[in-house]
Amino acid sequence: MPDGDSQPQPFVPHTDPTVIDDLRARLRATRWPDESDGFGWSLGTDVGYLRELVDYWADEFDWSAAESDIAKLPHFLVPLGGLSIHAIHVTSRSTEPAVPLLLTHGWPDSFWRYLKVIPLLTDPAAHGADPADAFDVVVPDLPGFGYSQIPSGAPLDTRAVAGRWAELMSAFGYDRFVAAGGDMGSHVSRFLALDHPDRVTAVHRMDAGLPRFAGDPAELTPAERAWMADAQRWGAVEGAYAAMQSTKPQTAAVGLTDSPAGLAAWIVEKLRAWSDCDGDVERAFTKDEILTLVTQYWVTGTIGSSMRTYSANAVLPVEQYARRVEVPSGFSIFGGDVVRPPREWLDRVANTVYVAEPERGGHFAPFEQPELYADELRKFFRPFRS
Template sequence: MPDDLPRPEPFVPQTTPAELEDLRRRLRATRWPDAPDAPEDGGWAMGTDVGYLRELVAYWADAFDWPAQEAALGRLNRFRVPIGGLGIHFVHARAVAPAGPVLPLVLSHGWPDSFWRYTKVVPLLTDPAAHGADPADAFDVVVPDMPGYGYSDRPTGPPLDSIAVAGLWARLMSVLGYERFGAAGGDIGSHVSRYLALDHPDRVVAVHRTDAGVPVFSGDPADLAPEERAWLEEGAAWGRTEGAYAAMHRTKPQTAAAGLTDSPAGLAAWIVEKMRAWSDCDGDIERAYTKDEILTNLTIYWLTGTIGSSMRMYRANGAIPPAQLARRVEVPSGFSLFPGDLVRPPRAWLARTANAVRVSEPPRGGHFAAFEEPELYAEELRAFFRPFRAAATA
C-alpha cells in the first residue's frame, strides 16, 4: 500500500452491559399510543400495527440476545479507515479458493439499514463453491457503511449526498488496492453505485442495481413511451400515499430524529413499517425476517445513534442538481427487478437512462432482496458480472 494512503484497522465493536440495560429500561417504559377502533383503519392501514409493535418491543426487551448477534456480526472481517475526514466502517471479505480472475465488488446499502443488508450474501459471493455454485464466480466483497449509518462516522458538517459518497467509495477501493472493480446496490445504494459508474467509468467495469431510483424527467412527456409515462404516474401516486417519510427526511429530519433517537419503540415503529411494506412478504413481515433479524437491524441503529444522520442524507440528495440526475450511465449496467420492490421501472426507462445490457425479473424478493433472498440475489450478481471479470484484471 502506498505510504500516502490510510491504513484500515480491524474493528469489532463490543456493547457494554450498561448500554443494553438502558435500552431495556426504555423499552419497558414505553408509553403506547391508542389504536383506531374502526376495522378499516386498524392493523397496518395507518402505519405501524401497535399490536405487532408491542409484541416486538416485548421480545426486544426480554428475549433478544444482542451479544449473540453482535458476536455473529463480529465473525465478518470488519475494519475502519479514515477517508475524507471520516472514519468509514466496512466489511472486506476476500474470495475463497477462486478458479479464475477475482472481481472486486463494492456493495452499497440504502435506508433504513446498513452493512446489515448484505450480511447473508457475503459468504455466497466470496465462496460460491461451498454453496453449490461455480468457484470461478468468486468475488472480493467490500461492504461499507455510508457516512452517518451504522458504524461509520456521522458527518459533523453538511450531510453528504450520493455523489460525495461515491467519491469516498472510489477512494476506499484504492486504499484496498483495487484499481478496477464492480459496483452494486439498491435504494440509496443504487444512487451511489450509479455515480460511481458516472464519475469513475475508467475504474467501474460494470454496475448492477435493483432499482432506478425515483423517476426524474423534465422533458416533454410526449417523448416518453406509454409505459414510461405510466411509470411516472405510478411513482407520483406512490409518493402521495407512501412518501411521507421521505418528505420528512428531505425537509425536517431533525424533528423526527429527536423522538426516534430517544425512544427505541418509536425507532422500531419508524423502521419496521418500511421493512414490512417494502418486502415480498404478503403483509406478514416475519415471512421475510425473523424477529432476531429485524432487531439486529434496529439495534445497530439504536446503539450507534444514527437514525438522524441517516435521514439527513435524503436532504442532501434532494439538493442534487437536475443536470446530475439526468446523466446517462454508459458503463455496462444490469438491473434485477424484484417483484416485491417499490415502483419498478419499465425497460424503456432503463434503456433511456443507462447502458442496460441485462435486465431480469427474479421470482421472489423485495426492496431488501440481498437479505430477503440472498441465494437469488447472489445468482443475479454472478450472472451479470460474469462477462466483465477479465476486465477487472486487464
Template structure:
C-alpha cells in the first residue's frame, strides 16, 4: 500500500526543542581550539542560538512537503519515499536514489527538480527521470526497526520490492555513502532489473587477498583509506560497537545532536573549512531537525553494526551491471581507476571539479549533469 504523506511537527514538539536549546549546558574548550578537536564550540553556539530563535521549521517543513511524499509498506516495514514523476514524459527512466549517514531523503532535495524536469533547467528534456528517494529503515520518516536493523544487502532487497510496488520493473540506481553500498547490492542481487548503477564512491575498501597482486596505486589507496579511518573513524567505531551509549545523549540534547552531525558536514564537504560557503544555516538545521523530530539518530547509527558484520565474501563480488563513478574532490577517499575496474564493470568515470560527500546537495547542477550523462545510453533498456 502506498499513501500520500504530509508530516507536520506539533507546536509542543517545537516548543520542547527550543526550550532544550536555550538550556544547553555548554562544554569548555581550549583557547583557539576551533575545529581541531571536533566541533567548534563557538560556531555551534551561534548555530544553536539561531536554531532556538531564528530558524523557521514550519517554513522548511512546508517546502519539504511540496515534494510528492508517500508512505509505503515494504517487507512489513513502513517506508517514507519521495516519488517525483517526470512531467509529460512516458519514456522517463525510473531512478532510485539511495542516501547515507548523517542524512536522509534530505541529501537529494535540491537535485530532484533538476532530474524530473531537465528542460526547465537548461538541459535536454529527453534526459528526464522519474525519481524515487526512500528513507532507509531507521532514518528520516521511515519506521525505526524494533529489532536488528537491515543491512545494506537487506535494504537493497526492500528497495527492489518498493520499485515493484511503484510499478517499475526496470530502473537505474544511484547513491553515495551507505547508499553506494545499497545501490551496489541492487546491481549484484537484482541485475535483471537494474539497467545501470551510478555511485559517488566505492566505499571504504575491504580487501582480504594478497596485496602483492594489487597495482601500486591500489595499495596506496588501501593505505590512505586506513589512515583516514585512524584519523577520522572514531564516530564509525562508536556506531558499530556502542551506539546506544551515544544515542542516550544525542537523542536528549539537540545541541549534542547538531555537534555530531555538523562536524561531519564540515569535514566531508568541499567547503574549504567554511561550512556556510556550501550550506546555509537553514539547510544545515533542516537536516538536523529531521533527525531530532523523528528521533532516529540511534536507529540510524545501529545500522553500522550490521553492515560491519557482512561477510568478506560479499565485499569481493564484482558488479557486472554497467557502472559509473563520479568521484568528487572533497569526498572521504578516492579510489584509483584500477580499483574501480577490479570491483565493477566501469563504463563511466569522472572527477568533477567541485563537490564532496554530499555532492547532490552541495553541487546539485553538477551531480544532475553526471547522472544525465551516465544513464543516457541505458534509457532504452528500461
C-alpha cells in the first residue's frame, strides 16, 4: 500500500469560466497571416481550415460540457518526487481477475489519447469481448502535460518519468503490472521494462521510435538500412518541430502560450500529418475531439513544458538507446503511423514475442481506432495474465 506521502487524492478537473471568456476574446482577435494560394497543408497548417476551426472554437465548442464528460472518470493527483502527477485510475468491472495496465501517452497529447479505450479495457464484456481480458487501467499525464505539475527545474526525460511511474503504480497498490504506450509513451514503457523488470510482466509498444544505432552499420540488414534511410527522409521533411522542441522550445512557447490560434495550428498540423486520415483531419477526429485536446493544453498552460521534454530526451546518453529490452515485448505497428520499423529491428531492440500490423489507424490509434487498439492489447497480454 502507498505511504502517506504518495497517497492518491481525488481530483475533479474544472476551469474557471473567466479563462474561457479570455480564450474566446483572444480567438476573435486573432491576427491572421497571409497565405500563398494553392499550397494547402504543404507548408504547414492550412490557414483556411484553421480559420474554420478557430471560428468553431470561439462560438460553438462547449469546453464546459467536454470537461464535465472527462470529469466522470476517477481522477487523482499523486505526489511523486516533488511533483503532483495527475492520473486516471479505473478498476475493472469484470468479475474475472484483472491485470493492472499502465498506459502512457506522447506528444502532442495527454490522457486524451486513451479516453475511448478505457471502457473497452476495464469492462470488456459490455463491449462484446471476453470478461477474462479485463484490466485495471492507470493513465497518467506526463510531468508538464495536462493536469500534471510542471517541473520547476530541469524537465524530466523519459527514463526519469519511468522511475516516477514505478512509484505511481505502487501508490495505486500495484506491485506487478503490464505497460503500454505510443510515441513518447513508448519510450517510457521501454525504460520501465529496462529499469524495473521485476515489476513489469510484459510491455506493448506502438512504435520503436526513430532509429538510434551506435554499432557497426554492417551489422544491419538491408531492411533495417532501408528503414533508417526512410526515417532520415521523413525527418528532413517533417522533423522541424522536433528540432525546435529539442533545442529552442522556449522561443516557440512564447507565441503558442499567448495565441490560441497559434497553439491550434501547432497541434492540429500533427494530428493531421500523423493520423490515418488521407489528408482530411476530420476523418480521424471531429472538431470537438480536436478542440478537447487543444483546450486542455490552453487551460493548463502546458505547451511550453510539454515541448521541453524533447530537450531533456535529446541529451539522454547514447548508451541508453543501446540497451535491449528483455521483458517480453509486443508491437502493434499501425498502417497509418509515421515510423514503421521492420521485424529485424524489433528483434534487435527487444525480446519481441508479438508483432501485428493493423491496416487502419495511425500515430494516435487508441483514439482513432479504439476497438482495434483494445483488441491488440487483449491479444498480446493474454499469455501474461497468470
